[in-house]
Amino acid sequence: MRSDRSQSAPTGLKIAAAAGLAFLHLPILLIFVYAFTTEEKSYQWPPPGFTTQWFAVTWGRADVWQALGLSVQVAAISTGIALVLGTLCAAAVSQTRFFGREAISLLVILPIALPGIITGIALRSAFSLAEIPFSFWTIVLGHATFCVVVVYNNAVARFRRTSGSLIEASMDLGADGFQTFRHVILPNIGTALLAGGMLAFALSFDEVIVTTFTAGQQQTLPIWMLEELVRPRQRPVTNVVAMVVVLATLLPILAAYYLTREGDQIAGAGK
């Protein structure tokens, strides 16, 4: 029998929502505590003491740097490929009508809708059938395949808001297709592409399931991390790497959020 528009939530709902959010965030915060622990052999809580020595140790580890370097290279090239393919696909789907349009959006989403293990093993068996040896490029091929969807989602959302008459006006005023692309289309979709590119980078940087199938001897950072999880060698180094990874993925996500927040499609909705 309430007629007043009470805007305050019931206490039970507040507690449940707060508890849910705490459940989502506390485990990640715990990583930050463990990065400073003096305990080497176990995951003991509370930490017996705090130290920053593990940062120096991690800094000196060549295998960590190598894995990080490979991850950055793979993510950069995959993101580049995904930017080209995703933008082309988004432009075709949003600017024109043709037979099979729906099928194309499904095709783009498929690599991420199917469990990663299926994508991984499918690519691996295709490589072995075609007798392609595992290399840096087989990793990139796998990553670019599922990064396309992130760029595509962001670009499609922006294309929908960009009026097609802008392009026609540019052409009417004498610009050729390339000039129109450079001076009209690109400035309009630029931030969406930047956001999509950052998310694609974050996605590739973090990918492990497909990578385990498409990598040979090379170790990307997630593969390195997985090795440490399965067979722990030096736990404090893993702690420090985990903390750095959390910080490194935080920034592109915040940036992507600020680039697309103005009523745009939720940037990560396609993950």
Added chain:
Amino acid sequence: MSVQAVSGTSNVAAAILPRRGGLAGSFSDLLWRKPGLLLFLMLAPPLLWLGVVYIGSLIALLAQSFFSIDEFSGLISRELTLKTYGDLLQAVNLDIIVRTVTMAAVVTLASAIIAFPIAYYAARYARGTWKALFYLGVMLPLWSSYLVKIYAWKLILAKEGILTWLFAKLHLSWLLDSWLSLPVIGGNSLSVSFTGTFIVFVYVWLPFMILPIQAALERVPGNLVEASSDLGASPRQTFRNVLFPLALPGIVAGSIFTFSLTLGDYIIPQIIGTSRLFIGQAVYAQQGTAGNIPLAAAFTVVPVVIMGFYLWGAKRMGAFDAL
């Protein structure tokens, strides 16, 4: 009138520009005259990549599930047969499938229960800055490193970890111990039990459930809830008869993610769990150490078929409008 028409035509004549010079210019003109060619050039690279390389790989995988392995020589025979699917129906493999589907169902249910209050609060009560904070509060864990999240739970669930400590501080160690002594869901410590696997699955997939439920709830007008209580419904009745049916497409949409992701995952049960396998681990073991690619391929068909039926059911419930 006629003057206007004449000047109109001369304007049109002036608007027709001479052909552009240079290779780039004439290429640009060609694309404008033939939009079909432009469309072809735009679609060819992504279609070659996704349609040929990716779909081709998937078809190659499917084809291999109809091959079989010679048990003595370990060689793969490329004759089409249903023998491998027969192997899939052995009791040990059926166990794996049932275990995985049960886990996926329980994880989905728990995620929905935990996600609903967060989604409802964010959709109905959070405003302005709070709304943005809620959104980021869901997005950041969603995009945080998958392995780091699992690692964090390894720290939490370890025998010497924070959870055991917390139970001891609250003088509830007996509760934890009796839980761990239960058959099936118990184990030596939480990090080697199905309970641990379950908690980590729920944790990792929870944001995928929150976002679609929130999207569905955003579309429920607030006065609908008020009307329900004005008409004398208790909060419980309002939830059951008004909110829940309207949120259901969102819940089903979220469950597509939680269900599918649990079906295919092999890293979480490998790191936090027992030695009893899930589908993903079986695929990994069959293609790796066992070298039985046909059986691995047949195993991957299982989640695809299950998800096919699931999506078909979800579409009928209108879940895709909530995505």
